[in-house]
Amino acid sequence: MTMPLSEAGLAVERHWRELAGRRRLYTIGGLLFLFVALSGSLWFANDSNAGKFFDRLPHFFDFTDQMIPRDGLEVGRALFDLPSPYDDGSLKFDYPEGRMYLFGPVYVPEYVYKMIETINIALVSTIIGFAIGFLLCFLAASNLVTQRWLRFFVRRFLEILRAFPEIVIAGFFLAILSMGAIPAIIAVSLHTIGALGKLFFEVVENADMKADEGLRAVGGNWPERVWFGIVPQVMPNFLSYALLRLEINVRASTIIGAVGGGGIGEALRLSISRNHEAKTIAIIILLFCTIVTVDQLSAWLRKKLVGEQAFAFGRGE
Amino acid sequence: MTTLSMTDRRAIGDRHPELLAGSWRKRLIGWAVGVGIVAYLAFAWWFFSVGAVLAAGNWGIAGTYLADWVSHEVRPQIDFRDDRLDVSYPRFSSYRADRHPEWLSFGEPVATAAAPAANKTSAGSVTARIGRRDTIEITPSNVVVTRGTETLAVAVVPEKSISVEGELPAWATQKAPGEKITVDFGFAGSAQIDADDVKIRHRFLGWENFFFDANSPFWGMSFSQVTGLMVSDERIDPKMSNLALAWDNVVNNAEWQHGDVWLKLAQTIVMAFVGTLFASLLAFPLAFMAARNITRNRLVNQVTKRFFDFLRSVDMLIWALFFTRAFGPGPIAGIAAIFFTDTGTFGKLYSEAIENIDDKQREGMRSVGASPASVQRYGVVPQVLPVLVSQSLYFWESNTRSATIIGAVGAGGIGLKLWEAMRTNSDWENVAYMVLLILIVVFIFDNISTALRHRLIGKKASD
Numbered sequence: 001m002t003m004p005l006s007e008a009g010l011a012v013e014r015h016w017r018e019l020a021g022r023r024r025l026y027t028i029g030g031l032l033f034l035f036v037a038l039s040g041s042l043w044f045a046n047d048s049n050a051g052k053f054f055d056r057l058p059h060f061f062d063f064t065d066q067m068i069p070r071d072g073l074e075v076g077r078a079l080f081d082l083p084s085p086y087d088d089g090s091l092k093f094d095y096p097e098g099r100m101y102l103f104g105p106v107y108v109p110e111y112v113y114k115m116i117e118t119i120n121i122a123l124v125s126t127i128i129g130f131a132i133g134f135l136l137c138f139l140a141a142s143n144l145v146t147q148r149w150l151r152f153f154v155r156r157f158l159e160i161l162r163a164f165p166e167i168v169i170a171g172f173f174l175a176i177l178s179m180g181a182i183p184a185i186i187a188v189s190l191h192t193i194g195a196l197g198k199l200f201f202e203v204v205e206n207a208d209m210k211a212d213e214g215l216r217a218v219g220g221n222w223p224e225r226v227w228f229g230i231v232p233q234v235m236p237n238f239l240s241y242a243l244l245r246l247e248i249n250v251r252a253s254t255i256i257g258a259v260g261g262g263g264i265g266e267a268l269r270l271s272i273s274r275n276h277e278a279k280t281i282a283i284i285i286l287l288f289c290t291i292v293t294v295d296q297l298s299a300w301l302r303k304k305l306v307g308e309q310a311f312a313f314g315r316g317e
Numbered sequence: 318m319t320t321l322s323m324t325d326r327r328a329i330g331d332r333h334p335e336l337l338a339g340s341w342r343k344r345l346i347g348w349a350v351g352v353g354i355v356a357y358l359a360f361a362w363w364f365f366s367v368g369a370v371l372a373a374g375n376w377g378i379a380g381t382y383l384a385d386w387v388s389h390e391v392r393p394q395i396d397f398r399d400d401r402l403d404v405s406y407p408r409f410s411s412y413r414a415d416r417h418p419e420w421l422s423f424g425e426p427v428a429t430a431a432a433p434a435a436n437k438t439s440a441g442s443v444t445a446r447i448g449r450r451d452t453i454e455i456t457p458s459n460v461v462v463t464r465g466t467e468t469l470a471v472a473v474v475p476e477k478s479i480s481v482e483g484e485l486p487a488w489a490t491q492k493a494p495g496e497k498i499t500v501d502f503g504f505a506g507s508a509q510i511d512a513d514d515v516k517i518r519h520r521f522l523g524w525e526n527f528f529f530d531a532n533s534p535f536w537g538m539s540f541s542q543v544t545g546l547m548v549s550d551e552r553i554d555p556k557m558s559n560l561a562l563a564w565d566n567v568v569n570n571a572e573w574q575h576g577d578v579w580l581k582l583a584q585t586i587v588m589a590f591v592g593t594l595f596a597s598l599l600a601f602p603l604a605f606m607a608a609r610n611i612t613r614n615r616l617v618n619q620v621t622k623r624f625f626d627f628l629r630s631v632d633m634l635i636w637a638l639f640f641t642r643a644f645g646p647g648p649i650a651g652i653a654a655i656f657f658t659d660t661g662t663f664g665k666l667y668s669e670a671i672e673n674i675d676d677k678q679r680e681g682m683r684s685v686g687a688s689p690a691s692v693q694r695y696g697v698v699p700q701v702l703p704v705l706v707s708q709s710l711y712f713w714e715s716n717t718r719s720a721t722i723i724g725a726v727g728a729g730g731i732g733l734k735l736w737e738a739m740r741t742n743s744d745w746e747n748v749a750y751m752v753l754l755i756l757i758v759v760f761i762f763d764n765i766s767t768a769l770r771h772r773l774i775g776k777k778a779s780d
Contacts, residue, residue, distance in 0.1 A: 038594060041587040048584055049647030049729065056644050063642045117364075124361045127354060163759045165721050167732060168752055171739035175382060177374040181365045255634045259725045259736060265634060269726060272638045284635055291630045 067277050074278035079286065081109040084278075092276050111267060111279075115286050118263035119294075121184050121256075122249035128185075129192025130242045133158075136193070137200030138226050143209060155201075161194030170256050184261030188252050196245055203237045204230060236305045243298040243305075250294050254287065385745035389525035390506065391418055395443050395455055395515045397475035401426045402457060403437040411525055411537060414438045420446045420519065424456075445517055448505045453517065460510050462500050464488055471498060471510055479512050524746050526572050533566040573747065578734065582754055584648040585730035589716040592655025597709040600625075600660050604667030605693065611671060622668065628661025637723040648729035655716055655723075666708050667701070674700045703773040710766040710773075717762055721755060731755065 005013060046053050069075055070086060077084050077095050084093040098110025108116075138144050140154040166187045173183035212229035220228070257265025264287060271279040321329070362368065391412065396403040404421070406412045414436050417423075424442035433439045445453040454461045462469040467486045473479050478495055485491060491498045497511040506519040529535040534553045535543050546553070547560045554562050568576035605611045607621035636654035644650045679696035687695070724732020735751050738744040 034594070038591065041591045044583065045587050045591060045648040045652055045729075048580065049644060049649040051645030051647070051649075053644065053649055056649075060643050063639075120361055120364060124358070124365075127358065160756075163718070163756055163763075165718065165735070165752060165755055167722050167725050167735060168739070168748060171736065171748075172382065175739065175742050176376065176379045177370055180370055182367060182370050185365070251632050251634070254632055255722050255726075258634055258638070259722075268635065269638060272642065284631070287632060287635065288630050291632060292626070295630065 066275060067280060069278035069281060075281045075285070078276075078278040078282035079109060079111060081107070091274065092279075095279075111264065111283055111286055114262075114264040114267050115290055117181060118253050118257055118265065119250060119290065121181050121188065121253040121261070121263060122246060125185050125188035125192050125253065126242060126246045126249050128189040129196050129245065130238075132189075132193045133196035133200055134238065136197045137204055138230070140197065140201040141204040143205055143207070144212075144222075144226065144230070154197075158194045158197040158201075161190050162198060163194075164190070166191050166252065166256060167259060170259065170261055174260050179260055179262065181262045184253055184256040184263070187256055187261070188249055191252070192245055192249060195248075196241060199241045200234070200238055203234045203241075207233045240302045240306045243302050247291075247295050247298050250291060382742070382745050384504065384520065385743075386749040387524075387746075388520050388522045389746065390518045390520045392516065392518050393418075393421060393445070395517070396437075397457055397473060397512070397514060399475055400457055401433075401439045401441060402443050402455060403433045403439055404443060405434075405437045408531075411531070413531075416537065418519075422446075445508075445519070447502050447508075447517075447519055451502055451505070453500075453508055453515070455515055460515060462489070462508070462510075464500075464502070469498075469500065473510075473512065476513055479510060524573075524750070526570070528567050528570070529563075530566075530571045530573075532571065535563055535566060573750065578731070578747075578751060578754065581724075581729075581731040581734045582751075582758065584651075585720045585724060585732070585755075586717065586758060588648050588651035588655060588720040588724075588728075588730055589713060592652045592720075593659060593709060593713040593716050595652070595656045596659035596663050597705070599656075600663035600667050601705070603660070603664050604671055605697075607664060607668035608671040610674070610676065611693070611697065621664070625661045625664035625668075628657050629665065630661075631657075633658040633719060633723060634726065637726055637728040641727040646727040646729060646733075651720055651723055651728035651730055654728055655720065659712060659716065662712065663705075663709065667705050670701050670704050670708075671697060707770045707774050710770050714759070714762045714766040717759055 069078075074084060074086075076082070081095045081097075081099045083096050087093040095110075098113075099107040100110065100113045101107045136154055136158065140151055140158065142151060145151050169190055170183045170187035173186050177183055207230050209229075211233065212225050215225045215229045253261065253263060254265040254268075257263035258269040260266070264283060268280065268283045268287070271283060391410065392407055393412070394405050394407075396405070404417070404423070405414070412418055415438075417438070422444045423438070423440035424444075426439040426441045441456070443453075443455040445455075447453065451464045452462070454463075457473070457475060459473055460471040462471075464486070467488075469486055469489050470482050471479050472482065479498065480495070481491070481498070485498075488502075489498055489500045497509055500508045500510065502508070504520060506517065508518070509516040526536070529538075529543075535546065538546070543563065547563055549559065551559075552562075553559055557565070603621055603625075606617055607625065609615075609618055612618060633654050636657045637650060640650035640653040644653065674697060678700065679692055682692045682696040720728075720730055721732045721735070724730035724734075725736040727733060731751055731754075735748060738747045738751065
């Protein structure tokens with residue numbers, strides 16, 4: 001049984017119906033748009049791919065079959081550069097060739113050395129990016145810099161560094177410096193400056209300004225205000241972001257390595273394309289373990305620095 | 318409130334110096350960290366032999382590469398013949414035997430001279446004006462270069478020898494007497510004088526043949542000429558209208574490859590879009606399994622979470638190489654790589670968001686006897702959905718950038734094209750063009766994603 005509504009009640013009901021209807025319309029329209037965009041994209045992707053999705057799918061695991069080494073121990077031999085019983089002089093089984101001798105019989109296995117190289121690329125880039133991003137971020141913060149043009153300039157500069165494709169910077173310096181790790185370091189560093197600079201100035205803008213006011217009251221100049229008023233507050237967050245960036249940079253330097261920046265990425269690309277199963281699996285295991293270790297270490301350090309505060313959101317580029 | 322006077326403060330400082338001096342341990346740690354970082358950077362300098370690599374770098378060419386981004390060179394070549402000069406241009410240049418740049422002027426060839434090859438023009442003398450003041454005057458027997466107030470006169474015996482009268486100015490170089498002379502005009506270009514020919518490279522700002530290449534009937538026309546032809550009824554190609562022909566010529570421009578670049582850019586966009594969308598769709602139900610407060614089974618939680626970690630930790634590069642082998646090069650490989658990596662990332666982020674929800678709404682739903690599915694639908698989803706969508710949008714934008722890079726290893730999209738253009742070392746203007754397109758796309762997506770996120774979760778929280 002429904003009670004008859006008063007004039008005002010009817011108006012409210014009509015309004016509510018309108019709102020609900022519009023909301024439904026938006027939802028359906030949005031989903032429809034998404035669906036059309038998705039089907040169009042899928043068709044386009046499938047059409048322009050070298051192998052068609054449904055043709056290739058039954059053969060998907062053919063490739064995986066090729067990735068199984070002759071015996072399980074081969075992976076260990078590839079990882080630690082031990083001689084293989086199947087050695088036929090080809091590149092596939094030349095594990096001991098890659099040994100990096102330190103002194104006497106002590107050597108670092110090839111892939112471990114390359115992994116160390118990649119980690120060092122990431123670490124150096126993070127340090128450089130942190131240092132320069134640290135210097136720039138205070139100039140972009142609206143609570144510290146009153147000149148609009150300066151803030152505008154620094155922010156656009158950071159934005160360009162962030163959006164500029166790393167691969168182009170790497171490619172440019174590869175053309176000048178030839179193959180090696182330094183183009184990768186330059187590319188990842190420049191990107192890190194942009195990414196960290198942005199996160200940093202947002203932290204600075206959220207800082208408590210009371211310390212700064214106190215310093216200003218006693219006549220502190222700008223560098224003193226920043227150094228004694230702001231830096232102690234924001235340093236834990238800065239370090240936490242830098243650690244997060246280190247995780248991303250380990251991955252980034254692997255990828256840059258694959259396109260000519262040296263390190264483990266290059267080794268992986270070569271061994272996959274040459275069908276060296278044992279080497280490929282050895283590298284994947286090494287890479288996986290390294291990334292897990294770096295992630296865990298950084299998560300642990302970050303927890304010590306800023307407690308349980310969630311930073312997952314800022315982890316993109 | 319009691320406050321310390323300065324005298325009190327000093328007195329306390331005298332009695333308990335450790336309170337005001339600051340912790341020496343902290344200061345020591347600060348110094349140790351600083352020294353450690355410096356030592357590490359020194360180690361890295363040695364490890365990567367930075368000094369040697371930087372010194373061995375070909376820095377001279379860096380300026381040329383950078384200039385190529387925004388400018389182009391016109392390179393006429395003037396060959397010495399016994400009694401005349403033959404002027405020619407490289408293939409694909411905007412100029413040819415019947416079309417010369419206005420900064421080159423010619424003297425009449427002697428009447429007895431033999432006819433030149435079809436792609437060359439004969440002249441008795443050639444004068445090239447480089448910039449406002451500098452000139453190169455060429456006759457079959459000598460070359461006079463004027464730069465500012467200084468002049469360089471080179472006597473030429475065609476195809477035999479060149480000799481300089483007097484000292485070389487600072488802007489000209491010659492390795493040994495008799496060898497070729499290189500004249501430098503700074504950004505405006507350079508010229509190379511040899512016994513056989515003079516090669517002039519004159520640099521201009523701007524991109525060359527951006528719309529029509531040398532094979533197009535519209536090539537070399539001014540804007541008004543092209544628009545005039547477009548609207549006229551007289552067809553250049555009887556098969557299609559002039560407008561369609563012009564469009565076809567632009568898309569198939571051999572130097573800029575607009576059509577291919579746009580296709581590859583679209584692939585990159587599609588890779589990021591589909592990969593991110595599928596990852597969100599799969600991660601959504603899995604996140605409910607991984608969340609402690611929804612699925613009360615520690616084993617299921619742990620298995621799902623470790624699965625996410627696995628997907629995330631096998632790097633996007635590995636997935637990209639793997640799927641390129643499985644599906645062949647192209648965007649499907651890229652989609653699959655982004656899908657796998659981001660399912661892991663989203664699963665982790667989503668399950669953390671779900672674990673942090675307010676439990677009261679679920680209790681309310683349960684207290685009125687709702688089915689388990691309804692409890693999740695009305696008790697959990699409304700709380701987390703804006704956050705989850707916002708996170709997906711954030712990654713959509715950043716994946717557009719990642720898709721560029723994994724493209725370079727064969728996973729489709731503009732990455733490979735970019736990489737190839739860079740490897741040839743001569744197409745830096747094409748690199749600049751593609752970078753510009755990528756920056757525009759990233760900028761647009763950044764703004765769309767930020768605007769949507771602001772609408773979803775409010776301005777403050779999304780920053």
